[in-house]
Amino acid sequence: MKKILVIGACGQIGSELTPYLRNIYGVNNVVAADCIYPLKGELREAGPSCKIDATQAEDIAIAVKKYEIDTIFNLAAILSAKAEATPMLGWNVGIGALLNCLEVAREYKTALFTPSSIGAFGQDTPHDQTPQDTLQRPRTIYGITKVTGELLSDYYFHRYGVDTRSVRYPGIISNVTLPGGGTTDYAVEIYYAAVKGETFYCPLKAGTFLDMMYMPDALHAIVQLMEADPAKLKHRNAFNIASMSFDPEMLYAEIRKHEPDFKMEYRLDSVRQAIADSWPNSMDDHCAREEWGWKPSYNLDKMTEDMLKVLRTKVTHV
Numbered sequence: 111m112k113k114i115l116v117i118g119a120c121g122q123i124g125s126e127l128t129p130y131l132r133n134i135y136g137v138n139n140v141v142a143a144d145c146i147y148p149l150k151g152e153l154r155e156a157g158p159s160c161k162i163d164a165t166q167a168e169d170i171a172i173a174v175k176k177y178e179i180d181t182i183f184n185l186a187a188i189l190s191a192k193a194e195a196t197p198m199l200g201w202n203v204g205i206g207a208l209l210n211c212l213e214v215a216r217e218y219k220t221a222l223f224t225p226s227s228i229g230a231f232g233q234d235t236p237h238d239q240t241p242q243d244t245l246q247r248p249r250t251i252y253g254i255t256k257v258t259g260e261l262l263s264d265y266y267f268h269r270y271g272v273d274t275r276s277v278r279y280p281g282i283i284s285n286v287t288l289p290g291g292g293t294t295d296y297a298v299e300i301y302y303a304a305v306k307g308e309t310f311y312c313p314l315k316a317g318t319f320l321d322m323m324y325m326p327d328a329l330h331a332i333v334q335l336m337e338a339d340p341a342k343l344k345h346r347n348a349f350n351i352a353s354m355s356f357d358p359e360m361l362y363a364e365i366r367k368h369e370p371d372f373k374m375e376y377r378l379d380s381v382r383q384a385i386a387d388s389w390p391n392s393m394d395d396h397c398a399r400e401e402w403g404w405k406p407s408y409n410l411d412k413m414t415e416d417m418l419k420v421l422r423t424k425v426t427h428v
């Protein structure tokens with residue numbers, strides 16, 4: 111990776127991936143792009159940026175030509191719960207943007223990373239230690255876009271030799287940009303409530319186990335996979351990666367070790383609960399570990415300590 115384009119640079123992952131990549135590859139070699147333009151703050155000031163509506167192939171092609179891009183990170187997506195409310199938008203962004211990126215990648219010979227998700231699995235998938243290669247029959251539009259995305263990305267690799275790679279992300283927990291419209295968002299929002307001294311109303315019921323990951327591990331995974339020796343990759347789209355699995359009670363208990371007065375109550379969201387019930391409780395990620403050396407650094411305990419430390423500073427400075 112020498113010249114990188116990040117599409118969706120303002121989102122939860124993009125807003126942290128862009129500075130992370132600039133730090134590794136040089137500020138001028140990472141172009142931040144989003145449909146919300148002009149970008150704000152560090153994203154705009156620290157390096158090149160441009161406007162891209164990923165549903166418009168021409169926008170992507172112009173940027174790839176202008177900046178001589180060799181690697182595209184396509185982070186354009188509508189998350190699971192929002193996509194259930196707006197299925198056509200979920201499909202048009204999830205698949206429209208991906209197909210445009212694949213075509214541009216084919217034409218200009220760039221590599222392409224597009225995240226998949228635990229949402230690519232469905233209720234009939236084995237829920238515990240979900241295997242890398244198993245039944246995938248999601249019934250959410252988000253999941254359908256993710257499975258289609260995995261298949262299309264593999265198709266472009268086998269048919270045209272496009273260097274497509276992907277991971278199935280668990281819920282990502284972060285402290286820079288809030289996620290929006292996801293099923294796993296509760297695991298981010300709970301930390302904000304804890305540091306603000308507010309009661310947290312949990313949309314998922316006790317006992318709902320899901321895989322989650324702290325952002326530093328999620329960023330490390332992307333770079334490690336994109337830098338991996340292609341000869342060692344038996345899989346491509348997409349690798350299971352896991353670092354921790356917990357339910358709301360475990361998360362609440364962990365936060366209360368640091369904030370003993372913190373209160374959580376349940377206010378269930380039936381759409382999110384149905385989605386969460388169809389997703390794995392935990393994934394088996396041995397293929398990622400064997401094929402490109404994936405190894406997470408954070409567990410629930412270490413992540414909670416760091417999240418609370420960062421958010422306490424952030425909240426007192428707002």
Ligand code: AKB
Nearest residue numbers: 189190227292293294
């Ligand atoms: C969501 O909840 O929709 C996302 C995901 C797990 O893909 N965070």
